[in-house]
Structures are given as C-alpha cells and as structure tokens.
C-alpha cells in the first residue's frame with residue numbers, strides 16, 4: 001500500500017491510462033483519471049450507435065505476443081473473451097486469388113516452414129531470396145533491427161533484393177496493417193522487430209479477437225476494478241495545460257478553468273495531445289520534451305459494412321494488397337456478439353470491418369465516397385460471392401491522428417516513462433517499450449510508468 005495515500009492524476013482514459021489506474025489503485029494510491037471524451041478506451045474505444053450496433057475505433061487483433069495484456073485481462077476476469085483463431089495469415093487479392101501463410105505446431109523456426117514451402121503463391125526461389133535477406137536477423141536476433149532504423153523498409157528490401165512481388169503482395173499490406181503507413185515510410189526496424197519476434201516465439205503471431213466490444217471486456221471491467229479500490233473517473237474533462245514551476249508539476253489546468261493538484265502526474269495522452277498540454281517552459285528546457293514534437297500521429301479510417309449475404313467465410317483476420325483495405329475481418333464470423341444489424345440478430349449476412357490505409361488522401365472524402373472505394377476493393381477480392389450483394393448499413397470512423405508514425409530515426413524521440421521532472425511520468429503506446437503503439441504497448445507502458453512511481457515512492461515493485 002502507498003504509505004500515506006499519495007495521489008496521482010492520470011491524464012487520458014485510454015488503455016494505458018486505465019491500466020495505470022488499476023495498478024496504482026491496487027497499490028493504495030488515490031487515483032483520478034481525466035478523460036476528455038464521454039467514453040473511455042481512446043483508440044480502442046467502442047460504443048453503440050443510435051441503432052444499437054457496436055461501433056469501434058477500429059478492428060483490434062490480439063497478438064499472441066501481448067503477454068502483459070493477457071495478465072491484465074486475467075486479473076479483471078475477462079481473458080476468456082479472447083477468441084484465438086487458427087494460426088495463419090490469409091491474403092486476399094483482386095480477381096479472387098488468395099494465399100495463406102500457415103504454421104505448424106513445432107519449435108521455432110520450424111513452425112514457419114509451411115509459410116515458406118506451402119503458401120501457394122510465392123515460388124520457392126522468391127521465398128529463398130527472402131530467407132537469405134533474413135540471415136543477419138537470424139544471426140544477430142533482436143540486436144539487428146535497431147541497426148536498421150535509419151532505413152525505410154522499402155530501402156532495406158531494395159538493398160537485400162528480395163523481390164518486388166513479396167514487397168507488393170505481402171509486406172505492403174503488412175506495413176499498412178501494422179502502422180497504417182506504407183513500406184516507403186515505415187522504418188525497417190519495425191518490420192524486422194516483428195519478423196524476429198514471429199520467428200523466435202512460435203505463438204507470438206497467433207491472432208485473436210474479442211468475442212464482443214472492448215468497452216465490455218476491457219474498459220468497463222478495468223474501471224470497475226479500480227473504482228472498487230477508490231479510483232475516480234471524470235469523463236468529458238479536458239486537460240489544457242500542465243502547470244510547471246521550473247522544478248515540478250504543480251497542477252493541471254482543465255478546459256473549464258478548474259485546477260487540480262496531486263503528488264504525481266501521469267500522462268496517458270496521445271503524443272500530439274501531450275505536446276499541446278506541456279508548458280512552453282518545459283518544451284524549451286529539455287531535449288527530452290522537445291523531441292516529442294517529432295512524433296506524429298498517422299491518419300486512419302475504419303469502415304464497417306453490412307451486406308445481405310455471406311461473402312467471406314473466414315473466421316480470422318484477412319489482409320489485402322489490392323485496393324484500400326490492407327486489413328479487415330468479417331465480424332459476423334470472428335466476433336459472435338457483433339452478429340447484429342440495427343440491434344437485431346444478424347445471421348445470414350456479412351459484417352465487415354475494414355481498416356482503410358494509407359488514409360492521408362482519403363480522410364477528407366465524403367462517407368459515401370469512402371464506402372464506395374472500400375466496397376469496390378472488397379468486391380474485387382470476392383468477384384463471385386459478392387455478386388449481387390447489397391449494402392444494408394455502413395459506418396465510417398475517421399481518426400486524423402492515431403498511432404505515432406514509426407518512420408526512420410524516430411526511436412530516439414520515444415520518451416521513457418520516467419521524465420526529467422521528478423513527479424511527472426509518461427505512458428502511452430508511443431513511449432519506449434517493446435510493442436510500439438499497440439494494445440500490448442499501451443499496457444506495457446503503463447506498467448513501466450507505475451513502476452517508476454512506485455520506485456519514486458520507495459515502494460517495492
């Protein structure tokens with residue numbers, strides 16, 4: 001327990017903020033979470049629309065690698081809601097073609113053999129060239145990706161000469177699915193880190209979906225567990241500025257003019273919001289804070305479309321290199337509690353959720369035009385089963401600044417959770433931890449920030 005009930009103000013009620021709230025409340029701190037929206041969850045938030053259907057900020061896949069997230073879900077009793085899918089990656093191409101990278105239940109790296117020899121699309125020569133390019137990764141393991149952060153993945157691939165088809169058909173949608181930016185922009189370090197983890201840890205690339213809404217299986221249970229320990233949650237509460245006296249944070253100024261104070265301040269804001277609330281004196285005082293201005297959020301769009309017939313029977317995540325839908329899923333298959341249309345059971349049709357990226361050019365378009373382009377991309381992948389299919393409903397969620405853009409040379413600007421200011425800590429997917437901006441990253445960053453506060457209090461971790 002915190003010795004004399006020290007207080008912590010948490011700025012932002014996304015997954016990082018809610019995780020930190022639970023961890024700190026568990027340790028006896030007086031916790032208050034300030035969230036600007038009327039719902040919690042940030043980039044993984046979900047809400048019911050006026051017709052009674054769940055809408056999400058975007059499709060969220062649960063990678064096997066996110067052990068810290070599953071520990072948390074076990075603590076709040078919701079791990080049972082992760083529905084693990086068959087361990088494979090399926091790519092759908094225009095014209096109805098498709099290929100699958102499967103795995104075998106064998107020790108690493110043998111588990112990847114079927115992906116190399118039996119994917120049904122790339123030739124053995126192509127896969128051999130690709131495997132050759134990974135020799136430094138196999139030899140140096142996790143020490144290799146950081147040495148390639150100065151290159152984009154496209155530049156790295158060009159150096160390695162592993163072939164255009166692999167880049168276009170496999171890695172382009174993978175880069176877009178991971179961070180919503182193409183191989184010409186994403187740092188080689190990101191793709192190499194992910195590849196190294198998938199190669200070394202057999203279950204890390206296995207993917208799951210929640211059986212329903214993140215609101216019901218992540219955010220609400222986290223809030224309830226923390227509230228039982230006395231944590232307070234204030235939604236519709238925007239933080240405008242951190243008040244800094246040249247040495248410490250002295251309070252936060254809210255949009256309504258109120259000033260709140262605490263012993264510790266923990267930012268769980270997206271990086272662009274953090275930059276906005278930091279006082280100029282801090283941003284100019286220290287390179288640690290000045291560097292944050294280099295991290296920028298990537299635009300992304302999430303589109304749901306309900307169709308009046310079964311188009312894709314896959315109960316798994318799907319990738320597509322063609323069109324504007326690099327990653328998507330038929331929620332009517334993957335997510336049992338989403339089998340609804342206008343709040344009524346929906347069993348005969350498809351309910352797709354598409355991640356639309358790169359979104360820079362598309363985000364300004366009308367909802368109708370975005371849905372038209374997504375629908376066209378989908379129909380190209382399913383020319384037969386989509387014939388005559390009618391759209392019953394569609395929704396579009398635009399996020400102009402989502403995860404931070406991991407372009408080359410950005411690693412050095414990712415802040416540690418502990419800052420040069422004694423009573424100020426930072427969490428969030430963009431801060432330094434293994435998993436980049438992801439659910440696993442948000443939870444890990446919160447764990448590290450909480451450790452920092454415990455250490456500052458001289459409490460055991």
Ligand SMILES: Cc1cc2nc3c(=O)[nH]c(=O)nc-3n(C[C@H](O)[C@H](O)[C@H](O)COP(=O)(O)OP(=O)(O)OC[C@H]3O[C@@H](n4cnc5c(N)ncnc54)[C@H](O)[C@@H]3O)c2cc1C
Nearest residue numbers: 012014015016036042043058060061239428429437438439
């Ligand atoms: C479309 C999409 C798909 C994704 N898919 C996946 C996936 O498949 N797997 C995966 O692991 N990750 C995925 N992610 C990434 C994942 O959602 C994020 O990395 C994670 O949710 C980040 O959590 P966070 O708490 O760090 O930040 P956020 O979720 O951004 O939370 C920050 C919170 O701060 C609040 N806030 C902002 N400004 C203020 C202010 N001034 N005052 C008070 N509150 C404020 C915001 O409203 C928000 O609630 C996806 C993201 C998107 C957008």
